[in-house]
Amino acid sequence: MTDKEKLSVTVDHDVVEAARAAVSAGRSGSVSAWVNNALHRQLAHERRLQALDRFIAEYEAENGVITDEDIAEAERSVRAGAIVVRGKRSHGAA
Template sequence: MTDKDKLSVTVDPDVAAAARAAVSSGRAGSVSAWVNEALHRQVDHERRLNGLERFLAAYESEHGTITEAEMADAVRAARAGATVVRGKRSHGAA
């Protein structure tokens, strides 16, 4: 068995119910396994955010601060190239 740290945590009732449902449906081996996987995802998420922050800081130090107008242009370009999978393209999309 691998080394584990035992924790005591307090969670919202709906989260506890979701964990128990995952176990009862066979999607998780135990509540501990379900929580451990969620914590792994959170660690990975924070690692990626930290990497993005470092990238943006380096980019902006070389090219200057990204402006609101540049971000709006990027959003418009992304929306223009997007494929609508269901529903209709909104009127505000370029």
């Protein structure tokens, strides 16, 4: 069993209501479990952002700073290879 720590926090009313609704609908065992899962997702998100920061720093150290033009070129390249599955291709797309 993992260690748990009791915590007192102030949360926006609509978020508390969403947590209670999740419990009522059987999507979560408790409000605490719902909040704990949300905190786990936030932690995972922050770790991915930190890994991305490290990757970009290493890439730029080896290849130079990524410019706005580099980003625009990558976007053009991705759009050119995209397959439209719904709707219409935007006017700006290649």
